[in-house]
Amino acid sequence: MIFLAYPLFTLLLKSFFDGKSGDFSFAYFQKFFSKQYYFNALFNSIKVTISVTLLSILIAGPLAYIMTTVKIKGGNFIKILILISSMSAPFIGAYSWILLLGRNGVITNFVRDVFGFTMPDVYGFTGIVLVLTLQLSPLIFMFVSGALKNVDNSLMEAAESMNCTGIRKMWKVLVPLITPTILAGGLLVFMRALADFGTPMLIGEGYKTIPVLIFTEFISEVGGDDGFAAAISVLVVIFATAVFLLQKYVSNRKSFTMSALNPIEPKQKKGLSNIVLHGIVYLYTAIALMPQLYVMYTSFLKTSGRIFVKGYSFDSYRQAFSKIGDSIYNTFLLAGISIILIIVIAMLIAYVTVKRKSALTNVLDVFTMFPYIVPGSILGIALLVSFNQKPMLFSGTMIIMVVAFVIRRLPYTIRSSAAVLHQVNDSIEEASISLGASTMRTFYKITLPMMISGVIAGAIISWITIITELSTSIILYTGRTKTMTVAIYTEVIRGNYGVAAALSTILTIITVLSLLLFFKLSGKKEVTM
Structure with missing residues (x-):
């Protein structure tokens, strides 16, 4: 109550009182909504968080399904590597992608010198989404992997017996069963992406998000306004709370009780499908780990x-x-x-x-x-x-x-x-x-x-x-x-x-x-x- 409720209540009060006169006022909120510059930051944050959440689900959901249903060589080690890729600070990923895909990055220079083609740089909206998606999709992977272990394989076999196979089986049977888990993982990704400060600060280059706006308003070289920063913070907390309550409501409506007496077991695939599935898993792991590995490499270079x-x-x-x-x-x-x-x-x-x-x-x-x-x-x-x-x-x-x-x-x-x-x-x-x-x-x-x-x-x-x-x-x-x-x-x-x-x-x-x-x-x- 002292260190969470009291500070948030103080922040709420500060947003409603004028910093100079001390009078009750909606001036800070009027200032936020009256200028497109501030409103754009909120729109940018929403755009980034929704994009990152959807991409993380689209990438990590199928990846978790592949790892659960197919025998992948070195599967347990791959899971550990995927987890490691998510555990560093997101801004370190941003910094490493600057070294790789920046205007003078290693990959950028290689493509330009070899193919004569100038790649789009990593700065702005695209770079922020790339970094945060690679950083946060392992969270969805962990959530979905845990949920798939609780699905009874008899349900999948029953669907196949009724000629419901492939993508249709996954969409009609499996996805509804793990929807609450996907929503829970999606909420965590959404909140982490919404709160991230370092990534947009390093590679945003004018693409300002709410955490960066709050920081610059609060700690400004020309005199920060903590009242205005408090007002922006209140709006973000209200928005985040609304998303949280919506997630809880949908999850409760879609929840199922499962007892995996016959859990899903990974099966050995053969032929081209086995090669393709292994390639997908290994490629994702390599891309996710590439920033950290390159940062380690550069730490041993002479300066x-x-x-x-x-x-x-x-x-x-x-x-x-x-x-x-x-x-x-x-x-x-x-x-x-x-x-x-x-x-x-x-x-x-x-x-x-x-x-x-x-x-x-x-x-x-x-x-x-x-x-x-x-x-x-x-x-x-x-x-x-x-x-x-x-x-x-x-x-x-x-x-x-x-x-x-x-x-x-x-x-x-x-x-x-x-x-x-x-x-x-x-x-x-x-x-x-x-x-x-x-x-x-x-x-x-x-x-x-x-x-x-x-x-x-x-x-x-x-x-x-x-x-x-x-x-x-x-x-x-x-x-x-x-x-x-x-x-x-x-x-x-x-x-x-x-x-x-x-x-x-x-x-x-x-x-x-x-x-x-x-x-x-x-x-x-x-x-x-």
Whole structure:
């Protein structure tokens, strides 16, 4: 209530009061809707988010179906690679595509020199959609893969027995069954695309989206107007909430209860179809991983000032550790403190919402999902506006960064913990209490050990999303609290690509190690939702 409800309420109030006179006014909203420049930013964001969501579903849905129904060589390894491609910060993908498809990019120069053809550059709407689609489609892949495992193959066989085969079977039988899952994944992609700041900032080139507009209005060289930024933020939250409620309504209308007694098993294909399906999977994986692999490659190139030259060296890494070493330390420190708090809070919230159901805990359950639909830049502004004076003067401190990370990434651990608790029978706890154990002792000795796998799994996903967070950090950081993502972003803006590549590689390695730890501790070979 203190760190989420209060800041958002403060933001709402600020949007309705004139910054100079202090009087109640709709002036900020009138300003937004009266100028085409501001309204275009909202239209651009909607256009980007809808395009990215639809493309992600169209690409990742069939890909998940292929991987579930067809035996693909190295299938489990491919799934891990697809997951890794989604776990880096989106703006790192934007930066790497600048190196590949920018006006002086490697692929651009190659096509021009060899074929005499000038490719369209990666900047603007097309580039933003390309980067975010490749970054976010693995989320749809994970959602749909998890849903397909719960579909009973008998339904598919029954459809085939009635001569419903191929695309028609998939469209008439399978798609309706997994529609709620597709909508849930689509909502997450939609919200992530709507909230992304780094990608349009790096490659938008005049194609301004709402997160960029809010940032520039709030932190302006000619005097930012936090009241106007608050008004824009309120409009975005209302829009995001409407999309969230629509998704929930449609999902509830289309939901099915399934018990996969005869789950879908991957089958070996032969001939041309087998080659084509393998080619599709491998091609998508290669394209999705190409930006990260190229960034890793450039991190070992020699640099002369800010320019890459022939030869290889560790100069970029030496500069990264000598100049920006504090950002690496800050990332681990802030993420470590945040994860400890997330684990404690998530366990308690998951427990009361699952095992102590009431009207209050139902409200709490819905409320903890709210960070999903509040873009990071908006939460950052809300926290700064709310906690910039005594007795709660947190702006510019490490505390406000930790608060933002905990609020933003808490839902991941809550959901994974609650999922495990739903499978724990109440009679186990009742047996412990009947043998004389107190409620608290039962929680620590019985319930907690049973839910710990879900807690750890969620905590690792929360950790990965914290260390790759930019949209909130860019609003809240100071010189003492700069994180790796902020350091990478600032180095890219300055054109210091070698150091940016080195930091991006370090961040990617940390992400991969975190995922391997997740697989080890959870006993899984993949992440599904």
